[in-house]
Amino acid sequence: MMDYSAIKIQEENILALRSFLLEGPEAWALLEDKILVDDETAAGYMSLLYGAFHVALRRRFSPTYNAEEIVRLVADMRIKAEDDEGLINPSAAESVIRRAVGASPLQETGPDDAKTVLYAQVFILLYLVAEMDLDRAGLEQFIDEVTSYTEEWLAARRDEASASTPSSS
Numbered sequence: 001m002m003d004y005s006a007i008k009i010q011e012e013n014i015l016a017l018r019s020f021l022l023e024g025p026e027a028w029a030l031l032e033d034k035i036l037v038d039d040e041t042a043a044g045y046m047s048l049l050y051g052a053f054h055v056a057l058r059r060r061f062s063p064t065y066n067a068e069e070i071v072r073l074v075a076d077m078r079i080k081a082e083d084d085e086g087l088i089n090p091s092a093a094e095s096v097i098r099r100a101v102g103a104s105p106l107q108e109t110g111p112d113d114a115k116t117v118l119y120a121q122v123f124i125l126l127y128l129v130a131e132m133d134l135d136r137a138g139l140e141q142f143i144d145e146v147t148s149y150t151e152e153w154l155a156a157r158r159d160e161a162s163a164s165t166p167s168s169s
Contacts, residue, residue: 051150
């Protein structure tokens, strides 16, 4: 089980997220040695990516959405991905979106292995960020929103962990 108390969002995580959003996954390849130092360091980077995914979806689908919009987003994203569309499993992509926006799950959720889910989240995130067409100030505002969301999410995980830990009396 992950020790959320050890995960801190640091400046290097934010810089990595900015590079990722501007340059795509290739930007993280250069950081792989830093990211893989230990589980907590990797979790800092991955938590921000997870936060960015949720904030982007929240911006896209708030305050309301319908199932057709989710299906259309996945279809449009796969069309735009062209040669890489085979990397995006449509069921997994739709499933992670539905989970993130609190929609009822699909009957058949498709593969849920970490790689398939991560690819879906990364493609969705980059597609939504491109769709937002952010200028420099907009990107910084998005990153600030992601950082706040992620810190709140991590705090909630810490609270859950401490609530489920039996106290020794």
